[in-house]
Amino acid sequence: MSKYDKEQVLCSSGVNVLKCMRCGKCSATCPSYDEMEYHPHEFVYMVEKGQIDKLMASPSIYKCLSCYACVERCPRGVEPAKLVEALRLLVIRQQGQNHLKADDIPALLDEDLPQQAIVTALRKYSK
Amino acid sequence: MVFSYYPGCTLKNKAQDLDMYARRCAEVLGFTLEELPQWQCCGGAYSMAQDEIASKLAAVRALNSAKEQDRTLVTLCSACHNVLKQANHDMKENEEFSQKANNYMKLAQPYLGETKVLHYLEVLRDVIGFDEVKKHVKNPLTGKRIGAYYGCLLLRPGKVLQMDNPENPKIMEDLIRALGAEPVIYASRNECCGGYVTMEDKNLARKKSTAVMQNAAEMKADLLVTACPLCLYNLKKNTPEEGRLPVLYFTELLAEALGVKE
Numbered sequence: 247m248s249k250y251d252k253e254q255v256l257c258s259s260g261v262n263v264l265k266c267m268r269c270g271k272c273s274a275t276c277p278s279y280d281e282m283e284y285h286p287h288e289f290v291y292m293v294e295k296g297q298i299d300k301l302m303a304s305p306s307i308y309k310c311l312s313c314y315a316c317v318e319r320c321p322r323g324v325e326p327a328k329l330v331e332a333l334r335l336l337v338i339r340q341q342g343q344n345h346l347k348a349d350d351i352p353a354l355l356d357e358d359l360p361q362q363a364i365v366t367a368l369r370k371y372s373k
Numbered sequence: 374m375v376f377s378y379y380p381g382c383t384l385k386n387k388a389q390d391l392d393m394y395a396r397r398c399a400e401v402l403g404f405t406l407e408e409l410p411q412w413q414c415c416g417g418a419y420s421m422a423q424d425e426i427a428s429k430l431a432a433v434r435a436l437n438s439a440k441e442q443d444r445t446l447v448t449l450c451s452a453c454h455n456v457l458k459q460a461n462h463d464m465k466e467n468e469e470f471s472q473k474a475n476n477y478m479k480l481a482q483p484y485l486g487e488t489k490v491l492h493y494l495e496v497l498r499d500v501i502g503f504d505e506v507k508k509h510v511k512n513p514l515t516g517k518r519i520g521a522y523y524g525c526l527l528l529r530p531g532k533v534l535q536m537d538n539p540e541n542p543k544i545m546e547d548l549i550r551a552l553g554a555e556p557v558i559y560a561s562r563n564e565c566c567g568g569y570v571t572m573e574d575k576n577l578a579r580k581k582s583t584a585v586m587q588n589a590a591e592m593k594a595d596l597l598v599t600a601c602p603l604c605l606y607n608l609k610k611n612t613p614e615e616g617r618l619p620v621l622y623f624t625e626l627l628a629e630a631l632g633v634k635e
Contacts, residue, residue: 257423257424258422258423258424259421259422259423260423277564277565277567277581278570278577280580281574281577308573309570309574309577311525311565311567311568311569311570311581312418312421312525312568312569313524313525313526313529313564313565313568314525314526314529314530315525315529315564315565317421317529317530318529318530318531318539318540325421327421328421328422331420331421331422332421332422335420335422335424335425345573346572346573354572354573356610358387358606358609358610359387359571359606360383360386360387360388360602360603360605360606361382361383361386361387361414362381362382362383362388362417362450362452362569362601362602362603363417363568363569363571363572363603363606364572365382365414365416365417366416366417366418366452366568366569366603367569367572367573369416369417369418369420369428370418370569371573
């Protein structure tokens with residue numbers, strides 16, 4: 247049994263995991279597939295099974311590019327990226343769990359890096 | 374014709390070309406972009422979580438500010454376009470979110486998604502018309518083979534952004550044609566460049582951007598155009614120098630064709 251609540255993930259994401267028909271199109275189209283321990287289709291059935299802790303502990307939650315490919319292409323409207331978002335938020339909303347800290351930013355800058363990259367990374371990786 | 378204009382953070386800094394050429398071309402084409410007073414950064418990404426409220430309010434304030442001016446809101450950056458349209462959609466369609474956001478902001482009148490949001494490309498296509506744009510071309514880009522790079526945020530989620538067919542878009546190709554050049558269709562034009570992951574995983578950003586660049590080169594494009602500062606960065610900085618095509622903002626290309634580049 248997971249310490250964290252499946253219901254919380256479902257509520258935060260707005261996803262109905264039971265709509266999934268296991269076609270795998272989300273993972274097939276995911277640009278981060280090769281970098282992930284758990285892939286988009288696995289997020290769907292692992293949330294369904296309540297394996298929330300495992301997903302929260304996986305680096306996969308920081309590999310989603312939020313490119314909406316799986317959101318657009320899911321034939322059942324399950325939209326797995328929303329589960330990744332909800333799980334990442336469950337982690338970074340905890341005290342001291344930011345994945346990227348503001349103090350880390352100066353070392354990551356180069357003269358051409360657009361502000362868009364910084365604000366987006368902070369939105370995605372920290373609270 | 375005056376539009377409210379949301380430039381966003383990057384167009385004031387690293388992507389000043391995207392903004393400057395857009396304003397110049399607007400003058401030639403007979404419309405004005407009037408910057409919203411006191412706009413705030415949209416955050417670059419719209420949270421997909423239902424229970425995120427505060428991080429979406431900057432976009433809602435911008436939308437409401439355009440409503441108060443009774444104007445259509447125009448934006449240029451793919452990310453701002455994505456955030457503003459998604460926020461607007463939620464304010465209109467998602468009652469719970471809309472109510473919470475309005476409670477938070479305490480506006481004189483609640484904001485319920487009234488503002489129309491257009492990307493600059495949509496202004497060219499739907500308000501001015503590409504035929505009219507073509508009439509203003511002074512330096513046709515004849516003989517150039519140009520690949521449009523859409524990336525992810527300009528088109529998706531298609532149902533919400535309603536900009537173009539998210540899998541087979543043509544808005545930029547039609548613009549390229551209007552400017553006298555030949556659009557190059559390549560499979561990766563709407564695949565992700567790696568986006569913000571360049572901040573923590575350069576390798577992943579390199580893989581993604583290189584795949585896009587190689588695909589465009591294979592299809593014999595001479596150069597690429599984009600509307601997104603982060604796509605431009607990844608394609609220019611996270612691809613091997615050998616075989617790298619020039620990457621421009623679409624507004625620079627437009628300015629060149631309209632004879633207002635210098």
